[in-house]
């Protein structure tokens with residue numbers, strides 16, 4: 001049996017793989033400059049940030065460590081519940097470390113503001129955020145995000161790690177999900 005084609009479920013490609021890679025290379029250059037002399041712990045937020053982490057980290061010519069955290073605030077819906085739950089905690093102690101949180105997208109900002117507070121309470125020396133995407137019109141709480149890839153409209157997007165009901169993460173581009181998929 002042939003699996004259904006992903007392209008049938010897309011209404012518009014928002015960012016191509018090439019645009020994403022170019023932006024991540026730019027952000028990596030900035031990060032290397034900003035963190036000169038300080039080793040960074042990259043913390044990826046599972047699962048959406050897997051692609052961002054993989055591609056961003058490979059643009060860094062310096063030593064870093066990587067850790068992962070899994071939190072949930074969405075389930076299979078397309079709207080944030082505001083309730084954050086730790087599903088997988090860090091493996092490493094970040095006390096005194098310079099942490100750079102790597103995120104796929106800032107939507108309401110609720111997940112990140114919760115994470116920032118959580119990391120600060122563990123005694124990290126510094127905590128900054130890198131997010132590939134941000135939806136300025138959807139933000140409910142202000143989050144200081146030092147490195148932003150792209151500001152995008154307030155549509156539900158998929159691809160490049162971002163899912164809808166666990167599908168579409170393997171799409172190379174970032175695209176707007178066609179409404180017929182969820183309505």
Ligand code: 5GP
Nearest residue numbers: 048080106107108109110111156157162163
């Ligand atoms: P926030 O707490 O900022 O509302 O978003 C929490 C998480 O929900 C994000 O890190 C991301 O994994 C997911 N999310 C938010 N907006 C979108 C979206 O447009 N598409 C997808 N696939 N996930 C999203």
Ligand code: MG
Nearest residue numbers: 045048104105
């Ligand atoms: Mg995320």
Ligand code: MG
Nearest residue numbers: 048074163164
């Ligand atoms: Mg998701």
